[in-house]
Amino acid sequence: MRMSRLYLPTLKEIPAEAEIVSHQLMLRAGLMRSLTAGVYTYLPLGYRVIRKIEEIVRQAMDESGAQEILMPVIHTAELWKESGRWDRFGPLMIKFEDRKGREYCLGPTHEEVITDLIRDEIRSYKDLPLNLYQIQTKVRDEIRPRFGVMRGREFIMKDAYSFDRDFAGLDKSYQIMYDAYTKAFANCGLEVRAVEADTGPMGGKDSHEFMVLAEAGEDEIAFCQQCDYAANVERAEAGFKAQEDNEEMKPLEKVKTPGQKAIDDITAFLNTEAGKTIKSLGLLADGEPVLVLLRGDDQLNEIKLKNYLDVLELTPVADEDFTEYFNSVAGFIGPVGLKGVRVVADLRVKSIRNAVAGANEEDYHYLNVNPGRDFQVEEYVDLRMVRAGDRCPRCEGSLEIKSGIEVGHIFKLGTKYSESLGATYLDENGKEQVIVMGSYGIGITRLVAAAIEQHHDENGIIWPKAIAPYQVIILPLGKGKAEELAEGLYEKLKAAGIEVLIDDRDERAGVKFNDADLIGIPLRITIGSRALERGVIEAKIRRTGEQIDIPLVEAVDGVLDLLEKIE
RNA sequence: CUAGCUGUGGCGCAGUUUGGUAGCGCGCUGCCUUCGGGAGGCAGAGGCCCCGGGUUCAAAUCCCGGCAGCUAGACCA
Numbered sequence: 001m002r003m004s005r006l007y008l009p010t011l012k013e014i015p016a017e018a019e020i021v022s023h024q025l026m027l028r029a030g031l032m033r034s035l036t037a038g039v040y041t042y043l044p045l046g047y048r049v050i051r052k053i054e055e056i057v058r059q060a061m062d063e064s065g066a067q068e069i070l071m072p073v074i075h076t077a078e079l080w081k082e083s084g085r086w087d088r089f090g091p092l093m094i095k096f097e098d099r100k101g102r103e104y105c106l107g108p109t110h111e112e113v114i115t116d117l118i119r120d121e122i123r124s125y126k127d128l129p130l131n132l133y134q135i136q137t138k139v140r141d142e143i144r145p146r147f148g149v150m151r152g153r154e155f156i157m158k159d160a161y162s163f164d165r166d167f168a169g170l171d172k173s174y175q176i177m178y179d180a181y182t183k184a185f186a187n188c189g190l191e192v193r194a195v196e197a198d199t200g201p202m203g204g205k206d207s208h209e210f211m212v213l214a215e216a217g218e219d220e221i222a223f224c225q226q227c228d229y230a231a232n233v234e235r236a237e238a239g240f241k242a243q244e245d246n247e248e249m250k251p252l253e254k255v256k257t258p259g260q261k262a263i264d265d266i267t268a269f270l271n272t273e274a275g276k277t278i279k280s281l282g283l284l285a286d287g288e289p290v291l292v293l294l295r296g297d298d299q300l301n302e303i304k305l306k307n308y309l310d311v312l313e314l315t316p317v318a319d320e321d322f323t324e325y326f327n328s329v330a331g332f333i334g335p336v337g338l339k340g341v342r343v344v345a346d347l348r349v350k351s352i353r354n355a356v357a358g359a360n361e362e363d364y365h366y367l368n369v370n371p372g373r374d375f376q377v378e379e380y381v382d383l384r385m386v387r388a389g390d391r392c393p394r395c396e397g398s399l400e401i402k403s404g405i406e407v408g409h410i411f412k413l414g415t416k417y418s419e420s421l422g423a424t425y426l427d428e429n430g431k432e433q434v435i436v437m438g439s440y441g442i443g444i445t446r447l448v449a450a451a452i453e454q455h456h457d458e459n460g461i462i463w464p465k466a467i468a469p470y471q472v473i474i475l476p477l478g479k480g481k482a483e484e485l486a487e488g489l490y491e492k493l494k495a496a497g498i499e500v501l502i503d504d505r506d507e508r509a510g511v512k513f514n515d516a517d518l519i520g521i522p523l524r525i526t527i528g529s530r531a532l533e534r535g536v537i538e539a540k541i542r543r544t545g546e547q548i549d550i551p552l553v554e555a556v557d558g559v560l561d562l563l564e565k566i567e
Numbered sequence: 568c569u570a571g572c573u574g575u576g577g578c579g580c581a582g583u584u585u586g587g588u589a590g591c592g593c594g595c596u597g598c599c600u601u602c603g604g605g606a607g608g609c610a611g612a613g614g615c616c617c618c619g620g621g622u623u624c625a626a627a628u629c630c631c632g633g634c635a636g637c638u639a640g641a642c643c644a
Contacts, residue, residue: 013578016578108644443644
């Protein structure tokens with residue numbers, strides 16, 4: 001492609017709206033432009049990268065036995081009501097009516113549509129297993145779209161859905177997708193880690209997220225420094241050993257602690273440490289009051305609690321309602337003497353000795369509170385947020401926490417949708433069985449941003465070769481012979497099947513160099529009189545900065561050889 | 568949704584405090600010079616100052632009400 005004709009509006013300055021590197025570079029390098037928050041037009045260079053990634057993903061999916069289809073963007077409300085998600089997904093969906101007043105939404109995901117599709121077609125165990133996928137634009141009215149294409153309201157996604165006879169079959173299908181994903185990301189030239197994840201509103205059993213490690217990531221991941229344990233902090237556990245604290249139990253004592261409500265206040269006031277306090281949180285779980293106990297130095301992981309209680313919503317009880325729900329006082333609530341309330345405690349609470357806890361009386365706390373002696377808890381479960389330095393749940397190693405960008409997510413859905421939508425088959429015995437499902441997503445456009453987050457420097461993008469919009473860029477400097485030779489090389493490389501750009505614009509050398517760096521083409525070939533006098537053309541590898549002279553007579557082969565070596 | 572910040576040529580911004588001619592840099596067009604890391608000169612084009620209402624002789628500027636963008640939180644495959 002000739003750059004003189006390429007629609008490539010590069011920017012010298014950073015647009016004010018862009019905060020993170022990938023967003024800035026996607027705008028500066030002329031990959032995309034925004035229409036409104038979270039909605040983008042992809043320009044020629046950007047769209048080429050998207051198509052590259054799509055093709056790599058498509059190949060991995062096809063090889064795994066999945067078959068490509070294309071489902072509608074417009075979904076009917078009745079189908080979503082049937083699955084029960086019309087209200088649950090609710091505000092995330094763009095909803096509208098047609099001229100007859102019938103309700104629709106734009107598809108935020110396609111479990112409903114695909115289940116509706118196959119429930120009519122799949123009748124026999126002979127039709128299973130089956131895996132169907134599509135690459136298509138999804139629409140979600142995100143509460144807060146941000147970071148460019150990282151969280152868009154409209155984005156391209158690859159979504160696949162597997163259908164099996166039973167859970168053993170699902171386990172197989174899931175593993176096949178897991179492997180296909182691993183391969184697809186590697187083929188894109190990205191370093192991606194699979195981590196255990198929460199299933200969220202998708203529902204289902206096991207789940208893994210595929211994370212590109214990057215500072216800009218919205219997710220936090222806990223890694224073991226020794227073994228391969230990795231999990232989203234939403235679900236990460238820490239190794240737990242019920243420690244025998246041999247400290248002698250001291251007698252319970254009530255002390256006046258005027259106005260000392262927060263853990264920090266208490267520890268300072270009583271000159272103790274947070275680990276020696278019991279943090280008591282009064283919450284409403286789908287409207288029902290629950291008292292949650294944690295060690296004072298731990299944070300509640302709300303997702304763990306929601307999953308344990310199997311509720312949708314957790315809200316703190318308002319200060320003035322503590323009397324009504326707990327017969328206690330905000331800031332001074334505690335487990336000792338509390339009656340008629342469900343109490344759930346984190347595992348680490350059980351072994352605390354001689355702790356500080358609220359006395360359920362304005363301006364009073366108890367000293368020397370001992371679980372088991374001073375109060376009883378039926379439900380001890382893992383509720384805390386892991387922290388860097390915690391012990392790994394699998395081995396003796398310790399956990400570290402890093403930011404990551406979720407570029408893929410796979411779920412074992414089980415029978416959630418097949419049951420609500422009635423997708424069944426007949427087994428060998430003619431008995432009706434519910435189809436077991438899995439779903440598997442890759443955020444294609446998000447992957448573009450993640451790739452940039454992982455591969456850039458101060459001069460611009462550094463595309464991995466596999467997803468670069470072009471592999472080679474030729475810069476002719478000056479008129480005459482250099483131009484002629486550049487044109488010749490351009491034609492020959494094209495003929496050899498290489499995707500090549502030639503910067504035939506009437507621009508100064510500096511402009512061409514800077515644009516070439518900015519748009520991140522892996523291999524740059526400069527043809528100018530200076531080197532031609534030595535009988536060579538100059539190659540520069542974008543990623544390493546390495547410069548190589550290629551003898552003019554071997555130009556084409558030299559470029560092809562170099563390309564082979566570049567990542 | 569809550570809070571904060573911001574809306575002025577394509578992009579980055581100044582001007583708003585104290586109302587009175589709409590400005591700068593980049594980019595764009597033409598000509599000349601220059602030509603290996605975002606050149607220089609000359610001459611130009613391009614603006615409903617986010618929208619609506621109000622105050623005033625006069626509003627980019629003051630007041631009221633919207634809308635949009637960004638950031639943080641909550642939320643979120």
